[in-house]
Amino acid sequence: MWIWRVFLLASLALFVPAAFAQAFHFDELTRIARERAAAPYVEPSSQLPPTLAALDYDGLRDIRFRPARALWRDAGSPFEAMFFHLGKYAPQPVLVNEVAPDGTVRHLPYLRTDFDYGRNAVDPDSWGDLGFAGFRVHYPLNNDAYKDELVVFLGASYFRALGAGQQYGLSARGLALDTVGGSGEEFPRFSEFWLERPAPGAKELVIHALLESPRATGAYRFVLQPGSSTALQVRARVFLRQGVPPVATLGIAPLTSMYLFGENQPRARDFRPEVHDSDGLMVATTGGEWLWRPLVHPKSVLVNSFQVDGLRGFGLMQRDRQFANYEDVEARYERRPSAWVRPLGDWGPGRVELVQLPIPDETHDNVVAYWVPERLPAPGEPLDLAYELSWQGDDQQRPPSGWAVQSRQGFGYVRDAAAVAGQTQFLVDFTGPSLAALGPEAPVRPVASADANGLIEEQNAYFNPATRTWRMQLRVRAIDPAQPIELRAFLQHGNDSLTETWTHIILPDAAR
Structure with a gap:
């Protein structure tokens, strides 16, 4: 076994904590990210003891972290940190450090006494300082008697968080590179973390992270603020390496989720009406427009872009929050959070990109959304961004006037089926303050448009007395059935726009 220990020490020579000549701060982390961007990329070791x-x-x-060994367990802080063990599904180690109030840094080593190995016949004493796969932070989110999981950082640059009453669903990432538009997707990873020791009674926790990949590095600072909607204030300085091939698509504040089926795309032989972690993409522009794109499950890769001159926010949202619309007592999809990204400062022009993929079942993520700036920074030039990422439940970001609550596709009874052959029908229900202020007889009308491949055969709007919402009906025909159709529609009263802009893509039959 001594041979393994010698190999491990040799591999860890490439895996050492970043050195700080003075008290830890974000500018020093930026310096490290800049220097590493100028140096050749070093592939992280993933050699595990056999x-x-x-x-x-x-x-x-069966390997579990011992709660009694949690970081800050006896410090009087509401926050605690626990760690994930390495294994075949998370083989690449990350370093974790604690930052004291005076700025000094202490490396947190892997200790076999921190873990219960259950029934596994292993000898962890021979493994040395393996590092960790990641960590999770606990906090009394729902009541004072128990510290719930609040945020998890595990695998590449993925992380996810919860607000009160929520259950894990979609994830966020530090950065996405060439998800589409390049020679292949690259997954930057957080290689090292610095957790600032919270004071007793602290209401927020500060986490720093170093991001690395073959074509990018980054310095990240997260300020975690738990609550009914848990917020992460994110500051990032990203540096592109002089890579081959160069980065084609730089995805900022990427979100990853799952959509299998729903009201607009039901699935036969499944007792559940809907299965998804998110049901739509929402985008808000600095020009005052709000866009809503219901998610779909395509048969092949589907990429849509929403070009804007300025971004007010975007997010993958779980608007449908009624248990009866899921009927899954284990998954509890109605409790999955929405994630809303709000830029802090001017991000300039660019686009929100939405990528949707086919999947066999709900255990796979198949939805990605991120911001792509119009201009990429030159290699070594910092891209400095800040944003707030909110994990929201029942009380979530919505347009100020009106919004879609469901989008259904299909026909009911039709007396003359030949009259609607080749058409697609949508029924979209809207609610919101602007609509609630109107009487049932108000002259509300839809304003709908299609791209050059679509003919809108019928459109109308009417009050729904059963739900006290307003329903829009659209019937659309494709000029070329082999091509998709892009739709846009909103409700109007007089010259006033009452709702967000509902957008949808009608895929050819072969792609649905």
């Missing part, structure tokens, strides 16, 4: 690498899913689940 007995650890041999553990299957159940064996790894």
Whole structure:
């Protein structure tokens, strides 16, 4: 076994904590990110001890962090941190450090005594300082008697958080590179973290992270503020490397989610009406327009872009929050959070890109959304951005006037089926303050448009007395059935826009 220990020490020579000549601060982390962007990329080691690498899913689940060993457990802080063990499904180690109030840094080593290995026949004492797969932060989010999981950083640059009463769903990432438009997607990873020790009674926690990949590095600062909507204040300085090939699509504040089926795309032989972590993309522009794009499950890769001169916010949202619309007592999709990205400062022109993929079942993520700036920074030039990422539940970001609450596709009984052959019908229900202020007989009308491949055969709007919402009906025909149709529509009263702009893509039958 001594041979393994010698190999491990050699591999860790490439995996050492970033050195700080003075008290830790974000500018010093920026310096490290800039220097590493100018140097050749070093692939992280993923060599595991053979007995650890041999553990299957159940064996790894049997390794548990001991809560009594949680960081800050006896410090009087409402926050605690616990750590994830390395294994075949998370083989690349990350370094974790604690930053004291005076700015001094202490490396947090992997200790076998921090973990319960259950029934596994392993010898962790021989493994040395493996590092961790990631960590999670606990906080009394729902009541004072128990510290719930609040945020998790695990795998590449993925992380996810919760507000009160929520259940894990979609994830966020530090950065997305060439998800589409390049030679292949690259997954930057957080290689090292610095957790600032919280004071007793603290209401927020500060986390720093170093991001690295073959074509980018980044310095990140997260300020975690738990609540009914948990917020992460994110500051990022990203540096592109002189890479080959160069980065084609730089995705800022990427969100990753799952959409399998829903009201607009029901699934036969499944008792559940809907299965998704998010049901739509919302985009707000600095010009005052709000866009809503219901998600779909395509048969092949589907990419849509929403070009704007200025961004007020975007997010993958879970608007539908009624249990009866999911009927899943285990997954509880109605409790999955929405994630709303609000730029802090002017991000300039660019586009929100939405990528949707086919998946076999709900255990796979298939939706990605991110911001793409119009101009890429030159290699070594910092891209300095700040934003707030909110994990929202029932009380979530909505347009100020009106918004879509459901989008259904299809026909009911039709007396003359031939009259609607080749058409697609949508029924979209809207609600909101601007609509609630109107009487049922108000002259509300839809304003709908299609691209050059679509003919709108019928459009109308009427009050729905059952739900006290307003329903829009659209019937559309494709000029070329083999091509998609882009739709846009909103409700209007007089010269006043009453709702967000509902947008949808009608895919050819072969792609649906």
